[in-house]
Amino acid sequence: MEEPNHNNHEAAGGHHHVTSIGTYAATYVALLVLLVLTFAVSRVDLGAFNIVVALGISAVKTALVVLIFMGVRHNSRLTWFWASIGFVWLILLFLTLGDYVTRQWVHLPLGW
């Protein structure tokens, strides 16, 4: 899947990078395989792990799309930064769940 790239222009600073058809095709096939895997795994009851596996596979798929289809692999570090910050920041938003998890906790035993 990670083929060497034949059309690498050093002078272009990475912006005019042209990825080979083979790489795109391999990525596409990999994505389809992962899709089938997502589906297959979800039909098996793994309890709480179902969602973990599903999210894991989705993350891999996303990484493939972002790095290869969207070409971030060859972009500047700045693009890397912005491509990742959205996903990182989403984690902060998910801290909301902390409220819901701890609401079930009983109160501190400090009654006077």
Added chain:
Amino acid sequence: MSLELQHPAVAPQRLSHQFEQIDQQNDSYIVGMWTFLVTEIMFFGALFVALTVYRSVYPDAFEQAHNALNVWLGLTNTFILLTSSFTAAMAVRSKMLGQRALTLVFLGFTILCAFGFLGVKYVEYSAEFREHHFPGPNFQWSQTVSSAPAQGDLAANSQVALGAPKVGVNEFPASYQPQQLELHKRELFFSLYFVMTGLHAFHVIIGICTLSTLWLLIYFKHPVVDDYMPVELAGLYWHFVDIVWIFLYPLVYLIGKQ
């Protein structure tokens, strides 16, 4: 104020007055697009948070409600989107290399895929409307719910809390029609389902508009699209639409419980 740069392997590009170099301009556009995509991630992210919160609060209702969705249509749509993502990447590549005919073909195929996606979505939505699964006053729920208790639960509960094991449980008929409030929890699921997929479909429609415009511009050889950047940016957007669906499909269609 614009000047043309001829790069060995890529299409010519024009430089806007505020930029000094073509690389600076290209990188600005890509970073700008990514910054925009970050806002889109946060936009959908809030919905995913809501979905996760409610799923953890009402695991059973969500489990049952999600069973009403058509997994196969969802799978088809995922396939369509992944394919369109591939062709979009190819379209950008051909545009970069200045292969106009190929660009038109790949771009056209991407647009077709997008229409295909919306078609499948239409089939899904109309089925859900027919079954009154659209939230609001007409919402109905007719699926029967299995209520046979599991033996494992029985054993566990007798240990955890209530003392004596229960008798005669299995004799009870499993026919239960959920009442109004229970129905609402499902309505909650379908609210989120419609908001999320609807918003995604809206993004697909925007994508179709953008890609079609580009297709026409390229077809009529408009100078705006001499440069490959517009196609590249539209491609980034389209891939993002794909990414949203990559998460949406398993979390909404496939996994009911946490």
Added chain:
Amino acid sequence: MSSIPLNPGAIGTGGRTRARENYLNIKHTVSSWLLTADHKRIAVLYMISISVMFLFGGVAAAGIRIALVRPHDTFFSSETYNKLFSAHGIIMVFFFLVPSIPATLGNFLLPIMIGARDLAFPRLNLLSWYLYMFGAVLVMGAIMFGGIDTGWTFYEPYSSVYSNTNVVAVIVGVFIAGFSSIATGINFLVTVHKMRAPGLTWFRLPLFVWAMYATSIIIVLGTPVVAITLLMVVLERVFGVCVFNPACGGDPILFEHLFWFYSHPAVYIMILPSMGIISEVIACFARKRIFGYEFVAFSSMAIALLGFLVWGHHMFVTGESMYSGMVFSLITFLIAVPSAIKVFNWSATLYKGNVWLTSPLIFAIGFILLFTIGGLTGLFLASLAVDVHLNMTYFVVAHFHYVMVGGAIFGYMAGLHFWWPKITGRMYPEGWAMLSAFIMFIGFNLTFFPQFILGFDGMPRRYHFYPPEFQMWNILSSAGSSVLAVGMVIPGIYFLWSLKYGAFAPNNPWGAKGLEWTIQSPPPSHNFDTVPIVTEDAYAYEAIYAAELAGDYSHVEAPIPYLSTTDKQVSVESPASPNSSEERK
């Protein structure tokens, strides 16, 4: 500061010669304004629009204060009162405070300060203004014809199920305005990243640019969340979907979580740009480098990042989990540290400076004082147990007005005065400016200080009627608000006056450092004839400092009234050695 030659615009100290071609006089048609892609013209468009919105918001505020003079007001109905405070909040927050400094001074100055000819995406910038206008017109229409009574927080389920007012129209307006600020944010981020002049490294950036960068990050990461949250309120009202409505199992607290995930950082959207302005003004008029440049720069970033982790402190009493309340409280206390760093560094900058007390500096000092009080009273609200008593009372109202009005607006005024000569090419009357600064400061404190006490007394916010024993404090507050109003009307008058009658502004009236002062006033439409090459840090005031101590004020190009006779006196002692950037480490 740079190798480019100075553009001799209006030469000399406020000469009567008309400035040569600039962004203002290059074209005069209406369409040249409405279809402009020039960041400076867009900034001016924004400035006019937000001033109008500020006026509307101010009228609503006046209505509130009139109603609260008497404990059982009969001048307005409760419905009207509720619509007034909602209109005040929505207009001021979404249509004045959020776009105020970024869209006006930021838009105007950011490209110039980094030596760029324009923002990275000029047409997106214009689109941002149109989105803003569209949202503003929609919201104003909805407020004029029927109004809205949810308050600016749109709390569920009141906003989605119970309110019978124009919630949908207003939320759609706010939603659209949100995209306008997202467009601005994206533009600024890319511009700062990609378009800095050669030699302008990150640690040579003016602190205003740092502040705009931090602000843009918050805008880009936060605004979409509130946009989708408010959109869901609209969907609940229009289509009957239910996401937050407790009648079908929804959780109104989740709405609050998502709302405050943006709306708390939004407070920093409003205050960070002001902090940037204060850094510029203080450094300029103290004739010194800003004390602890890196600390001030990083504290902006720290505030921007930590600001995203404290949203839950608005919800200590709502039924949020006690444990998450404790975590949010802890982080809120930590965020006080970067704010303290800023305040102390500004104060320390004045130490051993050659302080020129002009109206921008007086506004800046007012800012620091009011922001200190506003920030410290924030700690009352961050303290869990104290917040149980103070939350949702007038203490909160007083606190955020100290930060928003005392902070954001004083900062905006400081910046407006500081850069007014650059933007319009005219000087404003300095005496009147000083007078208005003092009136605003006094009026502001008279208005909002009593509200701290009212809050501790237990008067809840958004109350039309209140127990009679609170009346005297309310009368004080209302009296103060009229003083404050006078203080705000005066600048409006003299700024307009100066456009026609003010002395022509020289290129660098204050003898300030920074690329914007090297070009003519008002700037030419392309900003720079040649790309400037930056060779020094921002705030390299050493030479000016030394010259002034030696009695040389030739770098100050301001017209005569700005220089008093004492300024020509010579200081006996000269500095031993102006510290260079190496020694600072």
Added chain:
Amino acid sequence: MNFPIMPQTASNYAVSIDDIYFTLVTLTVIFTGIVTLMLLVFSVRYRRGSRVSRKNPSTGNLYMELTWSIIPMLLGLWIYGWSAIPYSRIYGDPPANASEIFLIGKRWMWHFQHANSGIRENNELHLEVGKPVKVTMISQDVIHGFYVPALRLKRDCLPGRYNTVWFRPNKVGKYYLFCSEYCGTNHSEMTGYVYVMSPQDYAQWKANGGSEHLAKTETTVEIGHDLFEKYGCVQCHGDQDNVHGPTMNGIYGSTVRLANGQTLTVDDNFLRTAIINPQAQRIAGWPGVMSGFPVGSGDGQISEENLLDLISYIKSLGNVQQVDTAAAQKVTAKSATVRTSSHNASQATKGQSR
């Protein structure tokens, strides 16, 4: 001319909250004073042209930066810890002898029910001085805020979920009760009074059956008992477990496993959901045959008031005391209607360690 600077102090929290408050006021004055002094002195002393020594102007100093970062941070952490303690008490578990009051907020009034005496009152709450009280609150429509400044007490009154707060009024008097969360047109008129009475007065008030026509002689437990029979709960949830459902005897405070695998403690919110929407949290081992009673006033529906009555009846049926011996001794000393705090403590540590 009346310039009040603070409300009366009439609860066990008032003094500790005021202590923190005035400490913060002191710190604010000190810091604002320092900043004001620095700004004024520097800008006057070093004003343009003044003949003062300006030797070695400094533009940065790491130690000073550290000083003014670390000192405020330590002060902040101190205040944080100090204020977290009363907070965890206000929203924490009430003492065992706390009497329970149910509060229903609706636009625009407050409705109170005294669980033990059954007395109901609108916009007024009569309490006995020195007796701890637990208020369980819910709203029928939008979010309200239960706020009594003299008690330094505030809690949002949410629709669809119980919130609780407890306090001990310790000074006789009449205090304002406000709605602190904006709730619509007459938000500012959703006010009332809390009367804290001496034991004698309170006893007399109680003997008179309250002060209003709303007074009832039945306790909420008795009403709940009647409802329990009226709604037919008793058929499936009687003295013994039967095929249809678990007995309510001793269920309050116990830990149950749900059909979906979750483990929950049976508390007010659990019971509320179980009554209006039993399917949402079906206890493992029973068929989900109960249909539930939606909240409302129609046929087959149940009002918020009656929900609270039912819950207080179920509570009165006792709770499970399956805890370690040390805690068990404590439990015997306490009223059976209150969850044991040590039981909860073990739960809390379990929750945290996970």
